Amino acid sequence: xxxxxxxxxxxxxxxxxxxxxxxxxxxxxxxxxxxxxxxxxxxxxxxxxxxxxxxxxxxxxxxxxxxxxxxxxxxxxxxxxxxxxxxxxxxxxxxxxxxxxxxxxxxxxxxxxxxxxxxxxxxxxxxxxxxxxxxxxxxxxxxxxxxxxxxxxxxxxxxxxxxxxxxxxxxxxxxxxxxxxxxxxxxxxxxxxxxxxxxxxxxxxxxxxxxxxxxxxxxxxxxxxxxxxxxxxxxxxxxxxxxxxxxxxxxxxxxxxxxxxxxxxxxxxxxxxxxxxxxx
Amino acid sequence: xxxxxxxxxxxxxxxxxxxxxxxxxxxxxxxxxxxxxxxxxxxxxxxxxxxxxxxxxxxxxxxxxxxxxxxxxxxxxxxxxxxxxxxxxxxxxxxxxxxxxxxxxxxxxxxxxxxxxxxxxxxxxxxxxxxxxxxxxxxxxxxxxxxxxxxxxxxxxxxxxxxxxxxxxxxxxxxxxxxxxxxxxxxxxxxxxxxxxxxxxxxxxxxxxxxxxxxxxxxxxxxxx
Numbered sequence: 398x399x400x401x402x403x404x405x406x407x408x409x410x411x412x413x414x415x416x417x418x419x420x421x422x423x424x425x426x427x428x429x430x431x432x433x434x435x436x437x438x439x440x441x442x443x444x445x446x447x448x449x450x451x452x453x454x455x456x457x458x459x460x461x462x463x464x465x466x467x468x469x470x471x472x473x474x475x476x477x478x479x480x481x482x483x484x485x486x487x488x489x490x491x492x493x494x495x496x497x498x499x500x501x502x503x504x505x506x507x508x509x510x511x512x513x514x515x516x517x518x519x520x521x522x523x524x525x526x527x528x529x530x531x532x533x534x535x536x537x538x539x540x541x542x543x544x545x546x547x548x549x550x551x552x553x554x555x556x557x558x559x560x561x562x563x564x565x566x567x568x569x570x571x572x573x574x575x576x577x578x579x580x581x582x583x584x585x586x587x588x589x590x591x592x593x594x595x596x597x598x599x600x601x602x603x604x605x606x607x608x609x610x611x612x613x614x615x616x617x618x619x620x621x622x623x624x625x626x627x628x629x630x631x632x633x634x635x636x637x638x639x640x641x642x643x644x645x646x647x648x649x650x651x652x653x654x655x656x657x658x659x660x661x662x663x664x665x666x667x668x669x670x671x672x673x674x675x676x677x
Numbered sequence: 678x679x680x681x682x683x684x685x686x687x688x689x690x691x692x693x694x695x696x697x698x699x700x701x702x703x704x705x706x707x708x709x710x711x712x713x714x715x716x717x718x719x720x721x722x723x724x725x726x727x728x729x730x731x732x733x734x735x736x737x738x739x740x741x742x743x744x745x746x747x748x749x750x751x752x753x754x755x756x757x758x759x760x761x762x763x764x765x766x767x768x769x770x771x772x773x774x775x776x777x778x779x780x781x782x783x784x785x786x787x788x789x790x791x792x793x794x795x796x797x798x799x800x801x802x803x804x805x806x807x808x809x810x811x812x813x814x815x816x817x818x819x820x821x822x823x824x825x826x827x828x829x830x831x832x833x834x835x836x837x838x839x840x841x842x843x844x845x846x847x848x849x850x851x852x853x854x855x856x857x858x859x860x861x862x863x864x865x866x867x868x869x870x871x872x873x874x875x876x877x878x879x880x881x882x883x884x885x886x887x888x889x890x891x892x893x894x895x896x897x898x899x900x901x902x
Contacts, residue, residue, distance in 0.1 A: 414879065416851040441849045445879035447744040471866065473749050474857065475740070475875045500680070500847035500881050501733060518770075519702035519796045520819040534821075539683060540843045541852045542832045566703075591848045615828040623683045624824040634807075634816025648824050651688045654681065655806035658818030659789060660796035663706040 398438060402428045404481035406456040410474055411442050411482070416591065417543050429481070437543055437591045438487060439498035447473070448480035490585045493546070496568070497590035516596060517627035521660040525564070525627075531604050531639050532627035535611060538592040539623045547586040548618040549593055553579030555614045556597060561607070564596035592623075601628075604642045625654075680732075680846030681772070681800035681884050682823045685839040688802040694844075694889045695781035695809070696800040697721065698730075698772035699793065706794055707768055713793045714771040718762045720791060721773030724783050728774040729761040730883015737761050738877045738887075754874035761883060776888035778805060782812035789813045837897040841890055845880040854879070859897045869894035 400411075400420075405428040412420045412429065419435035420442065422428070456478055463470050472478070487495055495502060516534050517526055526532035535552060538544030549569065556563075557579030563570040574582050599607055608624070615622050628639035640650055681696040699717040701710035718729055730736040737756030765771065775781045781799065788797050799806040803820070810817050826833065833839060834852045841855040842848075858872035867875075873890040 413853045413857045414851050415853070416848045418851075418853060439847075439849065441851065441879060444881060445740055445849060447741040447748075447878070449744045449746050451746060471749075473752060473875070474854075474861070475878055476744060476749075478746075480742075498848075500849065503733075517819045517821040518698075518700050518798050519705070521796055522702040522705045526819060532821075536683070539846070539848060540685075540826065540833070540839065541848050542829075612827070619829055621826050621830055621832060622828040623826055625682055625821050626824060627819060627821045629819050630817040632816065634810055634818075636817070636820050640820075640822070643822065643824065648822075649687075650803060650822050651686070651825075652682065652684060652691060652801065652823045653803045653806060654798050654800045654821040654823075655803075655810070655817050656796060656798050656819040656821075657785065657789075657806075657810055657813070657815055659793070659815075660702065660706060661794045663794045664704065664708045 398431060398436060398440065398443060399483050399485050400429050400431060401481045401483050402426065404453050404479040405429050406453055406460060406479055408460070408472065408478060410472070410476060411446060414441055414445055414475070416441055416541055435589065437498040437589050438491065438495035439591050440484070440495070443482040443484055444501070446475055446477040446482070449476060449478045450480050451478045453479045490588055493585050493588045494590055497593045516625070517654065517656055519660060520627065520629070520656050521658045522662060526598055526629055528629045529601055530598050530629070531601050532598040533596070533607060534625035534627070535595045535597070536592055536623040536625065538590065538620050540621070542621045543589050543591055544593065544620040545587065545589050546581060548620055549595065550581050550586060551618055552611070552614045553581060553595060555610055556595065559607070559610055561597045561599055564598070567594065567596045569593055569595055601638055604639060605646060608646055680882060682821060683826070683843060683846060685836065685843045688804060690840065691802040691805060693776040693892060694801055694886050695775040695778065695805060696772055696884050697775070697781055697784050697797065698770055698800070699788070699795040699797050700770045701768060701795055710768060710795065711765060713795055714769060715762055715765045716791070717771050717788065717793060717795065718765065718773065720787050721784050722758055722762070724775065724780040726758070726773045726780070727776050727886060727888040728756065728877065728883050729758050730772040730774070731761055731765050732770040732772070732882035733767055734761070734764045735881050736877065736883025736885065738874055740878045754871065770882065772882065772884050774884055774886050776886065778808060781805070782809050785809040785813040789815055837893060840893050841876065844885045844890065846884070847881065849879045849881055850876045850885065859894060862894045862898050
């Protein structure tokens with residue numbers, strides 16, 4: 398993303414809406430400027446701000462006049478008055494930032510927008526997590542902190558060393574050069590993204606071990622982690638296996654995404670095989 | 678899309694937050710799914726949602742690429758629900774957001790009867806989802822628990838800001854902007870409804886709950902945590 402300096406009037410609206418706090422008014426040039434290192438190419442500025450197409454010279458003049466008179470114009474806070482944001486061509490590997498940060502862009506590897514994975518949302522069809530198994534979505538950088546790929550690498554290596562398999566239809570897995578060791582492509586490690594999910598599943602008996610492993614790695618990386626745990630309910634709709642383990646570990650279970658089991662296979666040639674895990 | 682899962686708050690704070698969404702599974706039931714996704718949203722509309730979303734195109738309130746400058750004095754904050762439905766033209770996640778349990782229960786019952794064949798999920802408190810399933814007479818299939826946020830949580834903002842910004846799980850509602858909206862409500866510069874509408878426009882898949890946001894902003898007006 399770039400901000401056209403000929404259009405920007407330094408109103409400052411965009412400095413608040415950047416989820417990474419990467420936009421600032423540069424006092425030297427008196428224009429909004431993007432810290433490219435911190436920008437994750439999420440397009441929140443371009444897509445979220447409404448755009449007016451006012452004359453920049455006119456707006457600057459008005460702002461200067463109001464400023465001299467110590468008057469404050471009270472504009473709408475979600476507007477770029479001169480449509481100054483301009484998407485630019487993103488070369489590899491910078492394009493990885495957008496793929497993991499702009500929720501409107503589907504991941505090429507899975508065809509799914511957002512974090513690019515279906516996890517338990519389609520479990521009634523995919524059978525991704527079955528009875529006796531537990532699925533983990535280990536999400537980095539959320540909420541609002543962001544994560545460098547090199548930090549995700551730490552967790553991927555640790556999980557691989559523990560002998561877990563990574564979900565094949567997951568964008569991070571497709572960026573691994575060596576899935577059994579959890580090694581990500583080296584050329585993306587210095588890219589920052591809004592958030593990304595490592596997705597694994599293990600037998601229920603390994604639930605506590607995996608959580609303790611995640612806790613250990615969390616101490617070594619400079620971001621936040623949102624853990625999601627998927628489990629299959631029994632025929633009565635109860636889930637009495639995984640929840641007690643989580644509660645024993647100190648988690649208070651407040652919110653869940655509940656798949657209510659209405660999905661069914663309707664494609665003529667749909668393969669009924671469960672989702673494939675890549676075993677290390 | 679775990680974008681509705683990790684909302685900040687305890688179970689009670691989700692008493693006005695129910696996200697019901699439909700999704701197809703790649704290669705299994707995505708043939709002919711687009712009209713079914715549209716049908717799901719049409720069914721949801723009957724029960725008066727506070728937001729509708731198509732993850733490819735946005736929610737019921739969207740940013741404008743050509744805003745009239747006079748809008749500063751008379752902004753239209755009315756959601757366009759039919760626009761969301763009509764805009765579904767590709768495989769997507771179709772979401773309906775409600776601020777009351779009765780509506781979520783009613784939609785759950787309706788989608789069961791409609792038998793669309795799509796996967797349907799409810800994202801809310803665990804007890805809220807159980808109530809929806811009980812009302813529709815169906816057992817839960819799978820649960821995806823949110824264990825909250827951990828790691829370097831010192832990077833996170835205060836809880837009011839967090840409760841607002843995490844209603845867009847993709848992070849499009851920045852914590853700085855949520856803080857600014859709280860401040861503007863406190864200063865009396867905007868109403869909670871206006872502040873909520875500004876934030877709603879940033880959520881690009883339409884799962885932000887403007888009704889809950891209004892309540893959170895009203896609560897934060899007199900004491901920010």
